[in-house]
Amino acid sequence: MLDTLNRRLVLPLLAAKRGSTYLRDLVELERTQFEPPEQIRARQLTLLKAQLQHAFATVPYYQRTWTAAGVHPSDLNSLADLAHFPILPKADIRTRGTELYSTAYRNVKVRTKTTSGSTGVPLKILLDERGAQWKTACTLRADQWSGWRLGQRVAKVWGNPEYRHFGLRGRLMNHFVDRAVYLDTIGLTSERIGEFATNLRRHKPGMLFGHAHSLYLLACALRKSKITDIRPNGIVSTAMPLHDWQRVVIEEVFGVPATNRYGCEEVSLIACQCERHAGLHVAAESVYTEVGGRPTGTGKLLVTDLTNAAMPLIRYEIGDVVTLSDAPCACGRGLPVIEKVEGRDADFVVTPAGRLISGISLTENFAMHINGAAQVQIIQETTTHLRVRLVKDDTFSDASRRQLAKLVLDTFGPTMRFDVEFLDVIPQEPSGKYRFCISKVANDFMKGLSA
Ligand SMILES: [Zn+2]
Known part of the structure; x- marks a missing residue:
């Protein structure tokens, strides 16, 4: 009842009050996901051309590096042409971050995200409001692939809950609108897990969301306490690879398949499993993914953000090795697929x-x-x-x-x-x-x- 009220009334009213577009964007994305792959690729090419033009016109970093490399946005006539443009290494975001800010957004209010960065050195990312709304919609679309429905409560197994950063307003929003139940994973104790289990029973969240390994530890603790009656509609595992040995325990305890998701703070959602739980569908309306200039194959992943104009990340080398595929998924979505995230390059052994x-x-x-x-x-x-x-x-x-x-x-x-x-x-x-x-x-x- 509350879930429906939330979906039909509270969320649309709040979005209208704030001028948020994500609910409209979500309707559009629900449709585009089933377009044929060629149509999705054609849309990516259009967005990519515009992003390159914008970056060259307003971002000092690209003006300098592309000129040095002898390339110009007008050279891009196909997705494959992107291979001629230089790669953006993570180290450049760290050391030349401000050069990546678009001068067109100098006097525009943008969102700022500081990420821990996988090596522990913080990265500062700017995100414009339009891009933020679109990315929120992409994430919500993927959330619904897990079985969760918009408006339902979410339980998060996560360190440092974000609502706490927004004072009283954050607490009120969480209490009345987001209604998220948190288990803070920094310093898990059996008492806190027990308390969380009680909350899960009381609030019956539609989705359980968290780090793969934190979900696994939670499942182990519940199994040990013989708590087997917690049944969310979906489980979304993110932020790190979900191993099969973790998946087995999570699915046994919660009785639903775990949905594996892949993304990073710098570009938000990259890809997520659909209800078939095979490969991970790329959020192709938001990011373009390639390995060494090819849209398929195995190698170091390069991501181009198609939506963030405040700090365009083009051919950004995230540091993960993946296998990309164009093979169709049985669900009928035309979105390309990451067959496998092999892990960070540092996660290989020789x-x-x-x-x-x-x-x-x-x-x-x-x-x-x-x-x-x-x-x-x-x-x-x-x-x-x-x-x-x-x-x-x-x-x-x-x-x-x-x-x-x-x-x-x-x-x-x-x-x-x-x-x-x-x-x-x-x-x-x-x-x-x-x-x-x-x-x-x-x-x-x-x-x-x-x-
Ligand atoms: Zn699918």
């Missing part, structure tokens, strides 16, 4: 023989094939030295140690040394995220490959 292995598949393989290993974190110190950190359960034994030794030998060959450390929990990164594979040598190795 074998002594010089082979790259995705950290996700590696930790997945180890967790599945070592009896009693509840969680695995692998840290590659050098090309011939690994630290394997394990959270074990009661079934871990000497046989498990032999399984581990054999896995290291089979995967890396006889020259790889390894130490084993047992932990109670895998430690969080300062950002609140978790990393299961950290290599101190993979990035340099990959740079060597592309040099």
Whole structure:
């Protein structure tokens, strides 16, 4: 009842009062997602041309780097032509951020986002209001793919709830409109999880949303307490890769499929699984995705923001390796697909023989094939030295140690040394995220490959 009231009345009234366009944008996006792929690509080309013209006319960074590279926006006649334009590395946002601001927005009110950045060094991003509204609509569209409906309550498993930054107004908005239930993930305790479970039972949220690993830890705690009656319409897992060993537990406890989402603070939503839970559909009306100039294939992801005019990010190298595909999804949407997010480039390890292995598949393989290993974190110190950190359960034994030794030998060959450390929990990164594979040598190795 409240959900319907919220969807039909409260949200439209508030949007009208504030001049927000996201609800209208959402209607448009609900339609465009089913357009044929060629039509979606044609729209991207139109948006891309306009974004390049705008960037060259008003953004000092692109004026300088494109002139130096001998390219001009008028050179872009197809999506493939974008490959001639220089890549925007993350380091340039950090060191030359203000040069990326459009002079057209100097006296216009824009939103500012400060992100922790995956390396812990903050990045400052400007976002214009029109782009912000459009991106909100893209996110809401993807939220609804999970089974949640606009207006329903959301439960967030997340550190540092955002409404707290807006004082009394934020608290009132959250209480009456957003009605989100939070579990702050910085310092999870069993009491707080118990309290959250009570809130979930009382408020029956339509969506459970959070970091993949935080959702997993919550599911483990509920399972341990034999709480199995919490049934949201959808679960959205974001901010880090969702591993199959986490997905299994989350789905068992909550009884619905987990929807995997991929994005970053700099451009917001990039892609999300639909109700088929296969690949992740790209929010193609908001971002253009490519690997090395190609719209399909495996490699380092480059993202071009098609909507943010205040700080246009063009060919931005996020630092993740992905597989892009044009293969149709059974849902009928024409949006292109990220088949797989392989992980951050630093999440790869290198074998002594010089082979790259995705950290996700590696930790997945180890967790599945070592009896009693509840969680695995692998840290590659050098090309011939690994630290394997394990959270074990009661079934871990000497046989498990032999399984581990054999896995290291089979995967890396006889020259790889390894130490084993047992932990109670895998430690969080300062950002609140978790990393299961950290290599101190993979990035340099990959740079060597592309040099
Ligand atoms: Zn689909």
